Every structure is written in structure tokens, then in C-alpha cells.
Amino acid sequence: MTVVKTCFDKILPWEINRPQRMMSFGDQARAVFVFRKMWITGSTLQVRFLEGSAEQKTLVIEQAAWWSEHANLNFDFNDAANADIRIAFDSRDGAWSYIGTDASRIPQHLPTMNLGFMDGGTAAHEFGHAIGLAHEHQNPAGGIEWNEQAVIQDLSGPPNNWDEATIRHNVLNKYSIDQIRGTEFDPDSIMLYFFPDSWVSNGPGTSANEILSNLDKAFIASADAYPGASPAATELPVIDLDGTTANIGAPGEEDLFRFEVGNAGRHTIETGGQTDVVMKLFGPDNQNLLIAEDDDGGAGRNSKITADLLPGAYFVQIRHYNSRSGTGDYSIRVST
Numbered sequence: 001m002t003v004v005k006t007c008f009d010k011i012l013p014w015e016i017n018r019p020q021r022m023m024s025f026g027d028q029a030r031a032v033f034v035f036r037k038m039w040i041t042g043s044t045l046q047v048r049f050l051e052g053s054a055e056q057k058t059l060v061i062e063q064a065a066w067w068s069e070h071a072n073l074n075f076d077f078n079d080a081a082n083a084d085i086r087i088a089f090d091s092r093d094g095a096w097s098y099i100g101t102d103a104s105r106i107p108q109h110l111p112t113m114n115l116g117f118m119d120g121g122t123a124a125h126e127f128g129h130a131i132g133l134a135h136e137h138q139n140p141a142g143g144i145e146w147n148e149q150a151v152i153q154d155l156s157g158p159p160n161n162w163d164e165a166t167i168r169h170n171v172l173n174k175y176s177i178d179q180i181r182g183t184e185f186d187p188d189s190i191m192l193y194f195f196p197d198s199w200v201s202n203g204p205g206t207s208a209n210e211i212l213s214n215l216d217k218a219f220i221a222s223a224d225a226y227p228g229a230s231p232a233a234t235e236l237p238v239i240d241l242d243g244t245t246a247n248i249g250a251p252g253e254e255d256l257f258r259f260e261v262g263n264a265g266r267h268t269i270e271t272g273g274q275t276d277v278v279m280k281l282f283g284p285d286n287q288n289l290l291i292a293e294d295d296d297g298g299a300g301r302n303s304k305i306t307a308d309l310l311p312g313a314y315f316v317q318i319r320h321y322n323s324r325s326g327t328g329d330y331s332i333r334v335s336t
């Protein structure tokens, strides 16, 4: 029996059976990114410790900064009641995190991350999830072929005691994707866990990577993730019959819009045109608080979100569905 500490990707219950679309990258930076779960570039994410010793907290703050040194994201460890990321240290619950903006869907008294152990770079690994990264071993272009029997046998026992479905979800399954082209596997990524030789049928196992790889750093700072230039929010009028025209000028580009709701009530935000964009709505007065997301709910392949909104400022993040090569014009409008 090989005891392996591995990490559990928390998936929202209603998404368990939904194929996940991933972002992937070509020659320079390679990583597995759940592009739908990305925060707005330039955001400051508030973090609250639900418990923990001074020593644990110091280590977490230190390792979170490994990402914020490169990504255009900041962490504010202010223990705010409405913090975006909430950390527990329950040693009976392993190490896990919700991915990116999924944390917005979790009730505020509950953790969005658990650090049941903190070996090596565990906290940095979980913060990778918290900003939208997935497991490198589930990269569909991944180099690992599993010895499934050995994996299932080992993870069925302590300390994981996982059933087969859980083992398949966390380890054996690759992400299902229609967008991956020629990405390579990064054996040095901090998003890769240690796997023993006995688990891998096409070569040696993997090593535990305790620091960010050069590709991790390059990727998270790249235009495909959280680049240095934050998108400037374009102000949208409410009830704009013609819509505001915009365009995704480069693959992976993120567009940001802002609008004010003066009177509470039902609002519809929708895109128009031939470009297949995906939309996320955040607010009120908080660009980290996800309200809704949509891909093809509008006319054709357009996005549409209808929601009852309180007065305040709202933020709309638009990206192309095809993060690797998609560009094009579209329009966006808000109506009541």
C-alpha cells in the first residue's frame, strides 16, 4: 500500500456532470486553466482565516504571494467577514480548494479551501486552484498513462478512503475538452502532485514540486491568465437599444464592462453578433462576487443573463468561448 497525499478538486454539485471547458496554451506557457472560473484581472481577493496558528498563517501568506508576484491579482489577508477565500486547517479533511470564482457560490461561514496538511508547497498549490488552475496531471495533453488498478487500490485505502468514482474524478480522468491543441505536460508545475512509479505505466512517477515552475510563473502572468494590464471597464448605459459595440481583439482577451443600477429590479445583460462569447456578472459594488455566468443563453451563440439586481455597480466580464484562437466583434447591452 502506497500512501499518497493528494488534493481533492472541489466541484460544485451541479457541475459534476457538466463537461469542463479548459483553457490551454501553446509554445510558451503551458498550464491547465479553467477559464470560466477566472477572476477579473487586477482584482484584490480578500482572504479570511477561519482558524489556524500564527505559523500556519505566515506560511499561507508567504506561498500565496508566489502567485501574486507574477499574476495581476492581489490577496488581502484582512479576515473580512465577506472574504472571497476562506481557509480552514482541518487535518481530517485533506487539502482542497474550490476553483476560482466557484468560491463565490459557497456560503460565507464555510471554507473555500482546506489545508489539512501543509507539506512543501501545498498552500501554493491550493492557491493555484483558488485563482483558477486545475491539476496538471489532468491536462488532456498530459504525459501520464495510469496503472489504474494500482491507483484505485492505493487511494481506496487510508488516508483517502475514496470510492472509485472519486478516484476517477480526482486522478484518472483527464479534463474533457474541445479546445486543447498541442499543449504539453509540465512535469515541474506546482499543480502536479507526487505520484509513485507503481501508478504510472508509461515511465517513472512524478516528483512533488514544491515551488512554482518557470512555466507556472510565465503562464499566470501571460495574456491568457492575469496579465499586467488590467482591462479598463467600459461604462454601459442601462437600456441601450442599440447596444455598445466591442471586440475581442486577441485570443484569450478579457473585456470588462460596468453599469449602475439605480432602481432595484429585473435586468437583462446580453450580447449580440456572430462572436461566441461567454459572460460573467459580478456585483453589487464588488467585482469578485459572482452573480451568474452564461455561454449560449442568448440568440445564436450569444450570452444572456437575466437577474434581479439591487441598486449598485455591476461588472460584466466577457471572454471568447475559444480562448485559444477566438476573436471577433460583438455588441453588449443592459435592459430592464
Ligand SMILES: [Zn+2]
Binding pocket: 007, 008, 009, 125, 126, 129, 135
Ligand atoms: Zn489540487
